[in-house]
Amino acid sequence: MDIRILTVADAPALWAINEECLPGVGQITQPAMADLVSLASLPIGAYQDDILMGFVLCLPPGTRYASLNYAWFNERYGNFVYVDRIAVGQSYRDKQVGSYLYQRVIEESRKLQSPVAAEINIEPPNPGSMRFHKRHGFSQVGTLSHGEKSVSMVMRPVK
Numbered sequence: 001m002d003i004r005i006l007t008v009a010d011a012p013a014l015w016a017i018n019e020e021c022l023p024g025v026g027q028i029t030q031p032a033m034a035d036l037v038s039l040a041s042l043p044i045g046a047y048q049d050d051i052l053m054g055f056v057l058c059l060p061p062g063t064r065y066a067s068l069n070y071a072w073f074n075e076r077y078g079n080f081v082y083v084d085r086i087a088v089g090q091s092y093r094d095k096q097v098g099s100y101l102y103q104r105v106i107e108e109s110r111k112l113q114s115p116v117a118a119e120i121n122i123e124p125p126n127p128g129s130m131r132f133h134k135r136h137g138f139s140q141v142g143t144l145s146h147g148e149k150s151v152s153m154v155m156r157p158v159k
Contacts, residue, residue, distance in 0.1 A: 001100055006043040006055060008034045013052045014045075014087075021087040024126050026067075036084065039063045042108050046088075046097050054088030054097040056105055058116075069151060072144050073117045080155070081109045083118040102136050106156070113158055119144070119151040 006014065011034035018025055018033065028036065037043050042058035059065055059082045061074055070082055083105060088097045109116045118138065120129045123145075130152070138154040145151075 001053070001097070002047045003100070003104055004045050004047055006037055006040075006045045006057075008037050010043075010045065010052070010055075011037055014055055014057075017052065017055065017087045017089045018085065020090050023124050024121065024129060025085045025087050036065070039065050040084070042081065042105065044101060044104055046092075046101055048092075052089070053092035053095075054086070054101060056086040056101040057084045058082060058105055058108070059084055068146050069119045069144060069153070072119075072142070072153060076142075077115075077117065077155075079112075079114045080117040081105060081112065081114050083116060086118075098132060099136070106136070109156070109158055115158055116156040117154070118156075119153050121149070122152050123148065123150040 011030055015030045015033045018028060036057055039059055040057045041060045045055040046053045061080055073080055073082055086098055086101060105116055120126055120133055133154055138156045140152050141155050142153040144153055
């Protein structure tokens with residue numbers, strides 16, 4: 001498995017994987033995905049034989065990204081690596097792709113001495129993501145409800 005830095009040119013492939021993962025990740029247009037990649041401080045993809053299996057997009061604090069979840073962390077914390085989305089294509093699930101990507105995110109958080117921030121859907125429920133984040137050392141620091149959606153705000157301390 002190769003890890004590569006993603007660019008705006010990768011947005012169509014990221015969007016396709018993102019669509020496979022709904023509603024576990026937020027829906028996004030291809031242009032918005034390209035913009036998100038441009039804002040990301042850690043846009044990485046996991047590849048096997050030049051095929052994108054999954055990706056993670058992380059942002060630093062204080063960008064212009066207009067996500068309510070991201071804003072929640074910005075209002076409360078000055079230092080974090082925000083995981084906006086992690087997604088693994090259907091064909092590559094249960095092959096440790098997500099864990100491999102998170103290993104890189106955790107390495108980066110250690111270098112920066114920044115906790116990792118993320119959110120997990122409570123409504124609609126995403127029990128797989130709850131288990132995944134708990135396994136990787138995240139704990140709940142709050143909840144946020146907006147409209148019909150509710151999320152658990154989680155952080156992983158620098159270890």
